[in-house]
Amino acid sequence: MNITHLTELEIQDYATDAKNSEGVVSHIESCESCKNKVVQYRLLFSEIKNSPVPAFNFNLSEVVLGQLQVVEQARTGWVFAKYLPLFVTVILLAFPLYFYRDVLAGIVKQTQVDVLCTAIVVALTVVVYQSTSLSKKFKRQMSTLSMIDNLQH
Ligand SMILES: [Zn+2]
Numbered sequence: 561m562n563i564t565h566l567t568e569l570e571i572q573d574y575a576t577d578a579k580n581s582e583g584v585v586s587h588i589e590s591c592e593s594c595k596n597k598v599v600q601y602r603l604l605f606s607e608i609k610n611s612p613v614p615a616f617n618f619n620l621s622e623v624v625l626g627q628l629q630v631v632e633q634a635r636t637g638w639v640f641a642k643y644l645p646l647f648v649t650v651i652l653l654a655f656p657l658y659f660y661r662d663v664l665a666g667i668v669k670q671t672q673v674d675v676l677c678t679a680i681v682v683a684l685t686v687v688v689y690q691s692t693s694l695s696k697k698f699k700r701q702m703s704t705l706s707m708i709d710n711l712q713h
Contacts, residue, residue, distance in 0.1 A: 566594050572711075575601035604711075611704045627705050630698075645683040653679060 566574075570584050575598045588594050653676065 565591065568597075571597045572601055574598055576605060608704065608707060611700070624705070627701065630701055645686045649679045649683050 566584060566587055570580075571588075571594060574580050574584055574588055588598060
């Protein structure tokens with residue numbers, strides 16, 4: 561039986577079914593202590609896999625690059641989500657206001673302000689809701705990333 565136990569990295573590689581040398585495989589098969597560590601790592605990794613990150617990879621740079629793309633997507637989505645309700649509101653308000661401007665001219669100005677205020681409140685509510693859920697998602701992904709980072713060291 562081997563006296564020297566496997567390194568944490570070798571055990572992690574084994575736990576993720578990475579390519580292993582014959583020495584590693586035969587040690588784990590004969591060593592209860594390392595076998596237990598493999599079980600613990602697999603449990604830990606499966607927990608991480610269940611988190612929102614789509615794929616777990618031990619190459620940290622790939623993980624970071626993946627996260628950056630997620631950030632880009634989130635930013636693009638953010639700008640779009642932020643302004644879309646306002647654009648829609650402006651367009652929806654502008655068309656009737658333009659075509660019925662003669663009719664509307666007779667209506668008290670206060671009414672238009674009320675309609676505008678209501679539309680703005682609705683639009684702001686949508687924006688706040690969308691940005692909140694986006695930032696929650698982003699924070700969750702970032703905490704997963706730091707967890708992965710901690711595992712590397
Ligand atoms: Zn061992």
